Amino acid sequence: MRYFVAVASREHVEKGVEGCFAQACHGKRWPMLKMTAGDRILYYSPTEKFRSKAPCRKFTAAGTVREGQAYTFEMEPGFVPWRRDVDFENDIAAVDLSLVVSQMHVFSGGNPGLILRRGFFEIDRKDFDTVYRYMKRGQ
Numbered sequence: 001m002r003y004f005v006a007v008a009s010r011e012h013v014e015k016g017v018e019g020c021f022a023q024a025c026h027g028k029r030w031p032m033l034k035m036t037a038g039d040r041i042l043y044y045s046p047t048e049k050f051r052s053k054a055p056c057r058k059f060t061a062a063g064t065v066r067e068g069q070a071y072t073f074e075m076e077p078g079f080v081p082w083r084r085d086v087d088f089e090n091d092i093a094a095v096d097l098s099l100v101v102s103q104m105h106v107f108s109g110g111n112p113g114l115i116l117r118r119g120f121f122e123i124d125r126k127d128f129d130t131v132y133r134y135m136k137r138g139q
Contacts, residue, residue, distance in 0.1 A: 003128035027081020032070035063088035092135035
């Protein structure tokens with residue numbers, strides 16, 4: 001099992017949660033190919049809406065990748081992003097980055113903003129569990 005963070009506006013994350021799918025990096029293929037069934041994913045939302053400056057700065061969703069392959073889906077003419085099916089959890093709350101950043105190995109010795117700008121990256125189980133515990137507590 002592997003653990004990942006994807007970065008998207010809260011508005012886009014909510015669409016994915018509602019539709020039970022993950023997309024990352026503006027629909028690029030490579031992030032979806034890295035994940036396999038059973039892998040866990042967290043979404044971090046720097047903003048509330050796409051192309052908005054209204055900050056969110058929270059982890060906003062957690063889920064488990066379903067069986068199946070990455071696939072494309074035409075969202076609108078000319079935009080056909082890659083997706084993976086994901087079972088998102090409903091009984092969790094968004095968690096402010098400031099609550100967990102100092103406890104996460106992935107951010108130690110680095111600038112969290114630069115790391116998050118990657119849009120999609122792997123983390124270790126300890127980092128996943130740190131965020132997930134806060135989400136389950138409703139912090």
